[in-house]
Amino acid sequence: AIYNDPSKLPTGNKYDFIVIGAGTAGNVVANRLSENPKWKILVIEAGRYNEGFQDELIKIPFLGPQASPGTSFDWNYTTIPQDAINNQNIPFPRGYVLGGSSSTNYMVYTRCSKNDYDHFGEIAGDDGWSWDKILPYAFKNEKHVPPNDGHDETGQYLPELHGTDGPLLTSLPGFLTDIDDRVLAVTQQDPEFPYNPDYDSGNPIGVSWMHSTIGGPLRSSSATAYLIPAVESRSNIDLLYNAQVTRLIQSGKAGTVPVFRGVEFARSSRSKRYAVTATKEVVLSAGAFGTPQLLLLSGIGPKDELSQVGIQAVVDSPQVGKNLVDHPLLPIQWTANSNNTMDPILRGGDALEAGIQEYYDTGKGRLAANGVSNHMAFFRLPDDSPILSANGDPSSGGTAPHYELAFGNGFFTTSQPIPESGSYFSIINVVVSPTSRGTITLASKDPFAHPIIDPRLLETEFDRQTMIYSVRASQRFAASQAFDDYVTGNYTNLITDDDILEYMAQWATTIKHPFSTARVNTDPSQGVVDGQLLVHNVRGLRVVDASAWPFIPAGHPQAPLYIFAERAADVIKAAWA
Numbered sequence: 139a140i141y142n143d144p145s146k147l148p149t150g151n152k153y154d155f156i157v158i159g160a161g162t163a164g165n166v167v168a169n170r171l172s173e174n175p176k177w178k179i180l181v182i183e184a185g186r187y188n189e190g191f192q193d194e195l196i197k198i199p200f201l202g203p204q205a206s207p208g209t210s211f212d213w214n215y216t217t218i219p220q221d222a223i224n225n226q227n228i229p230f231p232r233g234y235v236l237g238g239s240s241s242t243n244y245m246v247y248t249r250c251s252k253n254d255y256d257h258f259g260e261i262a263g264d265d266g267w268s269w270d271k272i273l274p275y276a277f278k279n280e281k282h283v284p285p286n287d288g289h290d291e292t293g294q295y296l297p298e299l300h301g302t303d304g305p306l307l308t309s310l311p312g313f314l315t316d317i318d319d320r321v322l323a324v325t326q327q328d329p330e331f332p333y334n335p336d337y338d339s340g341n342p343i344g345v346s347w348m349h350s351t352i353g354g355p356l357r358s359s360s361a362t363a364y365l366i367p368a369v370e371s372r373s374n375i376d377l378l379y380n381a382q383v384t385r386l387i388q389s390g391k392a393g394t395v396p397v398f399r400g401v402e403f404a405r406s407s408r409s410k411r412y413a414v415t416a417t418k419e420v421v422l423s424a425g426a427f428g429t430p431q432l433l434l435l436s437g438i439g440p441k442d443e444l445s446q447v448g449i450q451a452v453v454d455s456p457q458v459g460k461n462l463v464d465h466p467l468l469p470i471q472w473t474a475n476s477n478n479t480m481d482p483i484l485r486g487g488d489a490l491e492a493g494i495q496e497y498y499d500t501g502k503g504r505l506a507a508n509g510v511s512n513h514m515a516f517f518r519l520p521d522d523s524p525i526l527s528a529n530g531d532p533s534s535g536g537t538a539p540h541y542e543l544a545f546g547n548g549f550f551t552t553s554q555p556i557p558e559s560g561s562y563f564s565i566i567n568v569v570v571s572p573t574s575r576g577t578i579t580l581a582s583k584d585p586f587a588h589p590i591i592d593p594r595l596l597e598t599e600f601d602r603q604t605m606i607y608s609v610r611a612s613q614r615f616a617a618s619q620a621f622d623d624y625v626t627g628n629y630t631n632l633i634t635d636d637d638i639l640e641y642m643a644q645w646a647t648t649i650k651h652p653f654s655t656a657r658v659n660t661d662p663s664q665g666v667v668d669g670q671l672l673v674h675n676v677r678g679l680r681v682v683d684a685s686a687w688p689f690i691p692a693g694h695p696q697a698p699l700y701i702f703a704e705r706a707a708d709v710i711k712a713a714w715a
């Protein structure tokens with residue numbers, strides 16, 4: 139059953155598992171656990187329902203980037219001033235809606251490098267997380283469907299690498315653009331930018347067609363793929379939304395070890411608190427900000443830090459809220475000799491209206507497809523790069539990229555204003571193996587107060603130098619023969635490294651991939667959860683979301699998170715078999 143008010147949740151209900159957060163990972167776990175009809179599952183979500191007011195923003199693919207920040211779908215977090223980005227406070231979106239960030243993200247689906255999974259397995263001391271072992275879960279997650287425009291996708295991906303009967307819908311670009319052939323031509327002309335027939339093979343290096351979590355003209359999220367189908371078809375799963383978990387309650391002790399199977403929740407700061415207890419486990423899937431915040435509020439965290447906000451530590455766990463890592467992003471633009479479909483729509487007005495009309499009339503067109511890019515490219519720094527010799531190689535291995543390029547047939551921006559006229563070409567640069575690490579800490583013991591978020595974006599020399607390298611690679615890409623009659627000039631005039639650093643300090647931002655704030659490590663002084671994702675020195679509590687990853691995967695993380703959550707559900711099932 140579905141409840142939207144804590145007071146309506148029947149008090150007599152007994153739950154085997156309580157999943158906190160109906161987000162990307164949480165919904166996978168909830169769905170898979172509810173496959174066992176003997177178990178009763180409760181999912182508690184702070185945010186709103188995924189239908190209703192303005193839901194076109196989270197359904198119509200092209201409008202996805204408008205779903206946050208500053209909307210009812212978003213937590214509307216902001217960082218504290220970021221030193222390397224001119225001390226700016228940067229908006230840091232997180233989904234506040236069924237599906238969590240999978241309902242508000244940009245839908246890019248990349249499995250990332252096999253080295254990332256193998257590295258995870260090594261750190262966790264469990265090779266079940268390694269690429270070879272976890273790959274079946276990638277197929278279990280995915281259902282590849284034809285692109286929305288019905289174009290022939292032969293040669294644009296390797297079908298044998300993709301799932302065909304999982305719940306999550308993925309597809310190749312549903313709207314072809316005037317730069318697609320040029321991007322592909324570069325891969326034929328310039329050995330620096332080779333073609334990769336499918337970035338989901340475990341080796342993402344090169345330029346590939348992009349996959350998105352889109353089925354037909356609609357976003358596919360963990361709410362539409364996992365949560366709603368389970369709640370609608372099974373009687374053993376309850377969903378409570380509009381209810382924020384305010385802390386975990388210690389429900390007893392196992393010997394000297396505290397047991398945390400109780401969950402307290404409320405609708406708002408001043409409203410009544412309610413509580414419910416799981417008989418088996420509480421699964422914390424509140425995301426890279428919500429999960430450490432809840433652990434801290436519950437007395438699980440660095441003892442000294444907790445006492446500063448008046449919380450007594452139950453478990454002194456030094457890594458809670460530490461190791462926050464994210465991918466910095468920097469778009470650059472050129473003027474273009476083109477009548478691209480993107481810029482007029484981005485400027486709003488008539489073109490946007492016409493696009494929306496076409497969408498509702500036909501289910502096709504620019505609005506029905508992802509606007510981010512039709513291709514994605516991942517690269518490593520050269521082996522003899524001075525950046526690597528000075529800083530070491532932070533990537534997880536030879537198929538894990540250091541930086542990413544994505545190509546926009548229009549003025550791609552996250553914070554820059556779009557010029558009022560003209561046509562543009564953009565390349566988005568992302569450092570995907572960053573070394574900067576930040577923190578999330580409590581501002582107060584009020585669970586409704588936003589935590590202090592400090593990702594320290596671009597703080598390290600490695601990250602800044604890699605970004606410079608990426609921008610240089612973008613400039614070479616745009617200067618290639620295939621773009622000769624297309625790119626007409628620089629919009630961003632970046633000549634020296636200092637120009638790039640200055641531009642970076644002004645315009646770099648987050649790609650919105652926070653990770654590792656409750657990371658896996660077999661050593662409790664180094665990590666928050668063990669290789670089976672159980673919170674160290676506590677019973678009854680597991681973490682399944684981006685916070686648990688020991689590091690950030692080098693690519694877009696939703697696919698790795700879905701795959702990881704699919705396996706996590708099996709780990710939980712095995713523990714209670």
Ligand SMILES: Cc1cc2nc3c(=O)[nH]c(=O)nc-3n(C[C@H](O)[C@H](O)[C@H](O)COP(=O)(O)OP(=O)(O)OC[C@H]3O[C@@H](n4cnc5c(N)ncnc54)[C@H](O)[C@@H]3O)c2cc1C
Nearest residue numbers: 159161162163184238239244245246383428684694695696
């Ligand atoms: C705007 C944006 C664009 C992105 N673009 C991409 C992309 O194109 N491709 C990609 O791969 N990744 C992208 N990402 C990142 C990706 O979506 C996330 O890494 C991933 O969805 C995180 O999954 P999660 O399960 O850890 O957390 P989430 O999906 O965020 O789920 C956490 C859930 O817990 C809920 N919650 C939090 N605290 C509480 C509480 N106290 N009580 C109850 N519920 C709570 C939240 O409301 C949320 O529903 C993007 C993210 C954003 C925000």
